[in-house]
Amino acid sequence: MNWWREKPFRMVQNNLRDIDGAMDVDYEVEMLKKLGANVVQVGCGGISAFGPSKLECQRPTPFLVGDKFGEIVEKCHAAGIRVIARFDISKVHKDYLKTNPDWFTRRADGSPAYFEDCAAVCVNGAYQQKYILDVLKEAMTNYPIDGIFFNIPGYPVTDYNGNYVGICQCENCKKRFYEWSGGLTLPTIEDDNDPVFRKYEEFKTYTVADMLNxxxxxxxxxxxxxxxxxxxxxxxxxxxxxxxSAVKTKNFWLYSGSEDPAAIITTFPDKVPSNCVINAVDIPYRFMGVSTWLNQTRLYQNMAVGGNLDWCIVGSFEDYPDRANFEGVELEIWIAIFMNFFTMKD
Ligand SMILES: [Zn+2]
Known part of the structure; x- marks a missing residue:
């Protein structure tokens, strides 16, 4: 039996920032042990590498000290904690616009979709079609990792700030859609009444599945x-x-801890859900947690439907400012350990 299907795991995700390239790994491991996590999902590569990557298609974070990801794997494994390597392939540094302009998502006017010092890359560009495979291969060769997560962006029509970008109009999308559809022109407007747009929806599903395969x-x-x-x-x-949660849309849905993992468990007998309880109130308030009650009920719901525990903060533990939910997470995770002890073999 694969380790992820044997029994529910208890995962913490640290969504690392560039500055975490200098994080204190000993402190991280102590926190994971205190919380009772037995899996950590942590940044490895993609937008920034957390080890000394030799690939031209990814840049180590400028704050990197030593081989941070290698140190995390080594120290977590010594503490009995599995490591899932996280890759964010949704964007790359904007410097690549000079050398590889065909990697990027384009608006109708040809401009890229920037976010801070990065810009979004397109499913049909060479970065997502080819170079991410080199990124994964390098990580699997260099580190004894226990799993791979990547943030699959698909075809977002807004940028990370929520501004409308529209249907990607890069040359790769135009060419591939034309060839795949037997001669149709890539639509520019999202209109469900347009049969070409409906065909484009099929194209998106196909191309993302093709890349995942x-x-x-x-x-x-x-x-x-x-x-x-x-x-x-x-x-x-x-x-x-x-x-x-989301402040703008007033999304504080109380049952998000159970409805998705329950649907996955009852639909796919050979797969497991990992329903990430996001500590942050919203992206603009990423260093402030939701109420302790909401955080706890989401974790309890994950447990109640037989899902895995999964909890995420932005950055490493050292400087995370709002620590109000740490105690609740610790409690829920230890309850999960207690339940596992009686219900499943170790
Ligand atoms: Zn495109």
């Missing part, structure tokens, strides 16, 4: 016991979903 084939050819995780189901072992 390439990633899965690569991972399984190197090590079939490494699970692949993302927000999708085709070819995925650990299906990620999120119990999250």
């Amino acid at each position: 390439k990633v899965r084939d690569l991972i399984k050819s190197i090590d079939p016991d490494i699970p692949l995780s993302t927000y999708s189901d085709n070819g995925i072992d650990i299906i990620r979903c999120e119990a999250q």
Whole structure:
């Protein structure tokens, strides 16, 4: 039995920032042990590498001290904690616009979708079609990782600040859609009444699944016991979903801790859900947690439906300012350990 299907795991995700390239790994491991986590999902590569990558398609964070990801794997394994390597392939540094302009998502006027010092890359560009495979291969060669998560962006029509970008109009999208559809022109307006737009919706599904299959084939050819995780189901072992909040849309849905993982468990007998309880109130308030009650009920719901525990903060533990939910997470995770002890073999 694969480790992720044997019994529910208890995961913490530290969504690392560039400055965490200098994080204190001993402190991190102590916190994971205190909380009772037995899996950590942590930044490895993509937008920034947390080790000395030799690839031209990814840049180590400028704050990197030593091989931070290698140190995390070594010290977590010594403490009995599995490590899922996280890759964010949704964007790359804007410097690549000079050398690889064809990697990027384009608005109708040809401009890229910037976020801070990065810009979004397109599913159909060479970065997501080819170079991410090199990124994964390098990580699997250098580190004894226990799983791979990547943040699959698909075709977002807004940037990370919520501004409308529209249907990607890059040359790769135009060419691939034309060839795939047998001669149709890529639509520019999202209109469900337009049959070409409906065809484009099929194209998006197909191209994302095609890319995921390439990633899965690569991972399984190197090590079939490494699970692949993302927000999708085709070819995925650990299906990620999120119990999250949003201030603008007043989304503080009380049952987000149970409805998604329950649906996954009852739909896919060969896959497991990992419903990430997002500590942050919203992206603009990422260093402030939701109420302790909301955080706790989401974790309890994950447990109640037989899902895995999964909790996320932005950055490492050292300087996370709002620590009000740490105690609740610790309590829920230890209850989960207690329940596992009586219900399943170790
Ligand atoms: Zn495109």
